[in-house]
Structure formats: C-alpha cells, structure tokens
Amino acid sequence: MTLLTIDKQNWTQGLAAAADHYRLFGPVKEKDQHRFKALEKGQLPDLDLVNTRLSPKDLVFPQSEIMLTYSLDESREDHHIMKEAHTDHAPRAVVGMRPCDARAIQLVKLNFDTPDVKDPYWLKAYEATTFIGMACDTPLSTCFCTSAGCGPYNAEGLDILMMDRGGTYLAKIFTEKGKAFADTAGWNQATPEAAEAFVAAKEAAEAKMVSTISTDNLADTDLLDLHGAPFWDDIAFACLNCGTCTFTCPTCWCFDIQDEVQGKSGVRMKNWDSCMFPIFTVHTTGHNPRDTKTQRVRQRFMHKLKYFVDKYQTGIMCVGCGRCVRQCPVNIDIRRVCELMNSFKPADACVAQG
Numbered sequence: 001m002t003l004l005t006i007d008k009q010n011w012t013q014g015l016a017a018a019a020d021h022y023r024l025f026g027p028v029k030e031k032d033q034h035r036f037k038a039l040e041k042g043q044l045p046d047l048d049l050v051n052t053r054l055s056p057k058d059l060v061f062p063q064s065e066i067m068l069t070y071s072l073d074e075s076r077e078d079h080h081i082m083k084e085a086h087t088d089h090a091p092r093a094v095v096g097m098r099p100c101d102a103r104a105i106q107l108v109k110l111n112f113d114t115p116d117v118k119d120p121y122w123l124k125a126y127e128a129t130t131f132i133g134m135a136c137d138t139p140l141s142t143c144f145c146t147s148a149g150c151g152p153y154n155a156e157g158l159d160i161l162m163m164d165r166g167g168t169y170l171a172k173i174f175t176e177k178g179k180a181f182a183d184t185a186g187w188n189q190a191t192p193e194a195a196e197a198f199v200a201a202k203e204a205a206e207a208k209m210v211s212t213i214s215t216d217n218l219a220d221t222d223l224l225d226l227h228g229a230p231f232w233d234d235i236a237f238a239c240l241n242c243g244t245c246t247f248t249c250p251t252c253w254c255f256d257i258q259d260e261v262q263g264k265s266g267v268r269m270k271n272w273d274s275c276m277f278p279i280f281t282v283h284t285t286g287h288n289p290r291d292t293k294t295q296r297v298r299q300r301f302m303h304k305l306k307y308f309v310d311k312y313q314t315g316i317m318c319v320g321c322g323r324c325v326r327q328c329p330v331n332i333d334i335r336r337v338c339e340l341m342n343s344f345k346p347a348d349a350c351v352a353q354g
C-alpha cells in the first residue's frame with residue numbers, strides 16, 4: 001500500500017490526464033440530487049455530497065443491458081442466430097464512490113462470480129473498472145455502515161481510497177489498478193507519514209455515526225422459525241410494493257431476461273427486477289408462489305438478513321448505506337426489521353399465537 005498527497009490543482013490536472021486513457025464516471029449534481037454519470041471532457045466529479053440517490057452499482061450491472069442481438073429476417077444468412085452484443089470494455093474509472101458502495105460491489109460479486117458460474121457481462125465490466133473511493137467524514141443519521149460490516153473509511157473493493165484534507169487529498173493506493181491510475185494521473189508525491197491522519201480521521205468519522213444495528217443472533221436463529229415469525233404482516237402492512245428499496249440498494253442483484261423485437265430485429269436484454277414486484281415470481285402456469293405482499297416483504301428481509309448470512313457466512317447483505325431507509329415512501333426501516341429478527345426467540349411466536 002502506498003500513501004500519496006494530491007494537491008487540488010494536481011487533482012484537476014491529473015483527472016484531465018487520466019481522461020485520455022480512462023472513461024471517467026463520478027457523482028454529478030442534478031437538481032437537488034447527486035447521481036453517478038460519465039464525466040464530460042473537463043468536468044470534475046462533485047465530491048461535496050454525502051451519498052447519491054442511486055448507488056453506482058449500475059456502472060457494473062446496468063439497469064438495462066443488451067446481451068444478445070438477432071435478426072428474424074429470413075433473407076439474411078444469419079437469421080435466428082444469437083450474437084453477442086458489442087459492449088465497450090475499455091478501461092474506466094469511477095471517481096468518488098463511498099466505501100459502502102465499494103463493499104456492496106464485493107457482496108454482489110459473490111453472486112456474479114462464483115466458482116461454478118461466472119456472469120461474463122458483469123465480470124468484464126468489473127474488470128475494466130478502477131474503483132476510486134472518497135472516505136466519508138459526515139455520515140447521515142440513517143447511515144449504519146459500522147455495524148453492517150463496513151465503515152466510512154473501509155477500503156474493501158477499492159483500488160484507491162482518498163480523504164479530503166482541505167487543500168489536499170490524501171490517497172491510499174491498494175492495487176496495481178490503483179497504481180496504474182495514479183501513474184497515469186501523475187500523482188506521485190509519496191507521503192508515508194500521512195498514515196496517522198487516516199487513522200485519526202477514521203476514528204473521528206466513526207464517532208459521528210449515530211445509528212447502529214445488531215446482527216449477532218441472526219446466524220444462530222433457525223431459518224424456519226424466523227420465516228414463521230409473527231411480525232411479518234405488521235412490517236408489510238404499509239408497503240406499496242413500489243420497489244424503491246431494491247432499486248436504490250447497492251447490494252440488490254435480481255434481474256430478469258427478456259426478448260424485445262422491433263420489426264425483424266431482436267435483442268435479448270437483462271433488466272433489473274425486484275422481489276417487491278407482484279409478478280416477480282409468477283410462473284408461466286400463472287401460479288405465483290409469493291402472491292401476497294407479506295410474502296414479498298418477508299423475502300426481501302429474509303434474503304438480506306438470513307438466507308445470505310447462512311449461505312455466505314460473510315455477514316448481512318447490506319452495507320448500511322441507509323438509502324432504503326431514506327427513500328421508502330412509507331418509512332419501512334431495515335434497522336427496525338433487523339432488530340425484530342435479531343431479537344426474535346421462537347418462544348415469542350408461541351406466546352403470540354397462543
């Protein structure tokens with residue numbers, strides 16, 4: 001690991017130099033929200049934010065992605081032959097992502113990059129990307145990353161982690177990808193003594209965190225007991241099944257594949273989907289194994305806080321970014337649900353049912 005100092009003039013010049021070799025993405029302000037977008041020539045990422053409305057997961061896992069193309073025109077020799085769609089996998093860098101979003105991509109990777117199955121679309125985009133993070137010194141009241149396996153200075157999944165010191169940035173370079181980006185940008189002012197500044201800033205940022213969750217009992221609580229717990233109807237009562245929580249979540253990875261044909265040209269597309277949508281699990285027979293709102297809400301929380309915990313044994317499928325808490329239109333709060341699940345004792349169910 002290397003420590004560098006980047007003064008803010010070199011920051012601007014460095015990004016301009018890097019833009020000749022990388023497509024740059026970063027947070028950009030649109031009206032009163034920030035979102036990750038491709039940066040125009042000379043445009044700087046706006047790092048004066050806490051978090052974006054949507055996470056940058058779509059830079060690796062686009063909301064809609066054409067996988068294959070085909071023609072139905074029988075006068076063509078190649079009619080009805082599926083061809084891989086052209087996708088640009090030239091080097092790119094996402095500049096200014098938060099540590100929670102970087103860890104989230106590592107959790108999503110568990111699904112798209114397994115020993116048995118590798119999603120080539122996700123992996124090629126992931127491998128083409130350099131992840132440059134900005135540590136978070138002003139967590140929101142809805143952030144709970146420190147109790148969700150992450151933290152405002154967490155480096156997991158990042159090639160470079162930066163912190164803001166007013167007139168300069170300090171940067172920790174962790175990987176070859178990170179070093180290549182820094183070299184391209186001309187950032188080379190080594191500052192080993194800055195390690196202490198990182199430690200102090202990390203402790204200060206963590207001390208500002210006001211929201212936490214407890215997850216210590218989730219793994220040991222029986223799955224079927226939790227599934228049958230009496231609180232699911234209560235949690236689901238207000239839910240609109242709008243899907244906002246899943247679309248804004250950096251760790252949600254569900255997608256659907258469908259064909260779209262216009263005239264004689266067809267594409268096979270991968271689109272984000274949501275377990276909160278009523279037709280998410282409809283079978284071709286018309287049967288829907290999750291046809292009630294309670295079943296769908298339970299699925300979302302059981303997946304994040306129990307099934308994932310049991311399957312991967314790396315903690316919960318949530319990084320504590322707080323987006324779903326802030327954006328749910330009816331204030332369904334994963335922190336409260338986690339508390340109910342973590343403190344649940346099967347005897348509670350007997351009392352409730354008795």
Ligand code: SF4
Pocket residue numbers: 238239240241242243244245246276327328329330331332
């Ligand atoms: S954002 Fe809230 S209302 Fe919408 S689906 Fe999620 S939990 Fe339900």
Ligand code: SF4
Pocket residue numbers: 245248249250251252304317318319320321322323324325334
């Ligand atoms: S479940 Fe909510 S708090 Fe957790 S990572 Fe997803 S959006 Fe963020």
